[in-house]
Amino acid sequence: MGDIARQAPEKDTGEDIYQYLLERITNLENRNLELREQFRQMESEKRYVETQKIRYERELRKLKSEIEQLRSPPLVIGTVTDVIDNSRVIVRSSAGPRFLVRTSQLIDPDLLKPGVRCTLNQQSLAIVDVLPTSYDAQIYGMELVESPEETYENIGGLEPQIEEIREAVELPLTKPQLFEKVGISPPKGVLLYGPPGTGKTLLARAVAHQTNAHFLRVVGSELVQKYIGEGARLVRELFDLAKQKAPSIIFIDEIDAIGAHRNDSTTSGDREVQRTLMQLLAEMDGFENRGDVKIVAATNRIDILDRALLRPGRFDRMIEIPLPDHQGRLAILKIHTLHMNLSEDVNLSEVSRLTEGKNGADLRAICMEAGMFAIRMERDSVNTDDFMKAIDKLALDFDRHHFHTTFGEMFA
Numbered sequence: 001m002g003d004i005a006r007q008a009p010e011k012d013t014g015e016d017i018y019q020y021l022l023e024r025i026t027n028l029e030n031r032n033l034e035l036r037e038q039f040r041q042m043e044s045e046k047r048y049v050e051t052q053k054i055r056y057e058r059e060l061r062k063l064k065s066e067i068e069q070l071r072s073p074p075l076v077i078g079t080v081t082d083v084i085d086n087s088r089v090i091v092r093s094s095a096g097p098r099f100l101v102r103t104s105q106l107i108d109p110d111l112l113k114p115g116v117r118c119t120l121n122q123q124s125l126a127i128v129d130v131l132p133t134s135y136d137a138q139i140y141g142m143e144l145v146e147s148p149e150e151t152y153e154n155i156g157g158l159e160p161q162i163e164e165i166r167e168a169v170e171l172p173l174t175k176p177q178l179f180e181k182v183g184i185s186p187p188k189g190v191l192l193y194g195p196p197g198t199g200k201t202l203l204a205r206a207v208a209h210q211t212n213a214h215f216l217r218v219v220g221s222e223l224v225q226k227y228i229g230e231g232a233r234l235v236r237e238l239f240d241l242a243k244q245k246a247p248s249i250i251f252i253d254e255i256d257a258i259g260a261h262r263n264d265s266t267t268s269g270d271r272e273v274q275r276t277l278m279q280l281l282a283e284m285d286g287f288e289n290r291g292d293v294k295i296v297a298a299t300n301r302i303d304i305l306d307r308a309l310l311r312p313g314r315f316d317r318m319i320e321i322p323l324p325d326h327q328g329r330l331a332i333l334k335i336h337t338l339h340m341n342l343s344e345d346v347n348l349s350e351v352s353r354l355t356e357g358k359n360g361a362d363l364r365a366i367c368m369e370a371g372m373f374a375i376r377m378e379r380d381s382v383n384t385d386d387f388m389k390a391i392d393k394l395a396l397d398f399d400r401h402h403f404h405t406t407f408g409e410m411f412a
């Protein structure tokens with residue numbers, strides 16, 4: 001600035017004035033360049049702030065819709081008993097009482113006939129939807145796979161557990177005569193317990209693959225939360241379907257949601273859970289041991305399970321699925337990097353050492369993230385640096401998730 005503001009020469013010979021103006025022009029040009037550079041930097045900062053803003057807005061929208069979902073009340077199931085006119089029908093709710101309710105204009109009045117099952121809004125009891133009369137696994141969030149693709153080779157570090165489940169589930173399905181000859185009953189149900197993401201679902205799917213059995217998966221919490229008053233009925237239908245599709249493996253994930261230790265509380269939610277559990281126990285008891293339907297359940301909370309579930313003839317085999325140790329992590333990393341193009345510098349044993357305490361699902365995520373870092377750097381092989389960044393990113397995501405969960409709980 002000082003240069004630009006320099007005083008004009010006192011002696012105004014033509015040469016001096018020319019020199020002075022030349023210098024002034026150069027200074028102004030330099031200053032112009034400086035300002036342009038500053039402008040460019042500010043533009044790029046502005047762009048960065050704008051993208052950050054978009055990211056936060058997106059995150060906000062996601063969180064809002066999550067809150068919305070959590071707040072949306074479950075639906076009540078009912079059966080139409082009488083139709084008054086196009087907008088009013090009498091419905092018997094699954095909890096017992098009958099109501100005169102309104103129907104949404106979106107529902108085709110021709111569908112509303114006595115005997116039809118429908119869902120009702122929990123507060124207004126207005127009819128929200130009509131359920132198909134025939135059994136539809138998808139409605140209830142059941143997953144039915146003809147024969148899953150996972151094999152024992154896709155499971156890392158659980159050799160003793162694989163052996164156990166083969167003996168308890170696979171052998172009775174493939175060689176029932178062995179048990180008959182010896183005169184013992186094979187286990188009816190197997191309970192897999194341990195921390196989340198350690199491969200319990202994977203193990204159950206692999207057994208179904210090995211035995212060419214249908215794989216039917218239900219989630220305990222969904223059985224009792226999605227459609228009030230339907231838990232017991234769903235359990236009954238689940239077993240019917242499994243028998244129909246035999247050989248089959250019923251996989252009940254989060255069994256603790258229906259099989260937690262009972263206490264004396266009598267809220268309607270608790271009664272619903274109890275009815276569902278009683279139905280499950282009844283189904284298991286009335287079940288042919290030597291049949292070709294096997295039940296595998298999984299839980300992260302064996303400590304809260306009702307002992308009734310663990311009695312002989314029910315889940316009489318318990319298999320612990322622990323967090324993987326160093327060798328286990330190495331085996332899992334090998335599985336998830338099998339088809340990846342790894343640079344020579346990658347030492348999976350070192351990656352395993354740096355991921356102590358991580359489960360199989362985390363390790364899979366680390367491998368995928370490492371691959372993403374390589375893609376971002378426009379490389380076609382994954383190197384050690386990518387793995388290090390992926391490990392850091394996972395730790396960061398974990399902290400963020402933890403923060404959101406705690407934050408969410410504060411407002412729950």
Ligand SMILES: Nc1ncnc2c1ncn2[C@@H]1O[C@H](COP(=O)(O)OP(=O)(O)OP(=O)(O)O)[C@@H](O)[C@H]1O
Pocket residue numbers: 154155156157158195196197198199200201202203253298299300332335359360361362364
């Ligand atoms: N031992 C393992 N070997 C290979 N992959 C694994 C292993 N454990 C977990 N994974 C990976 O993590 C994913 C999630 O694991 P899975 O759903 O089987 O865990 P889970 O124990 O059933 O968890 P949850 O208790 O949360 O239901 C699997 O699909 C698989 O890709």
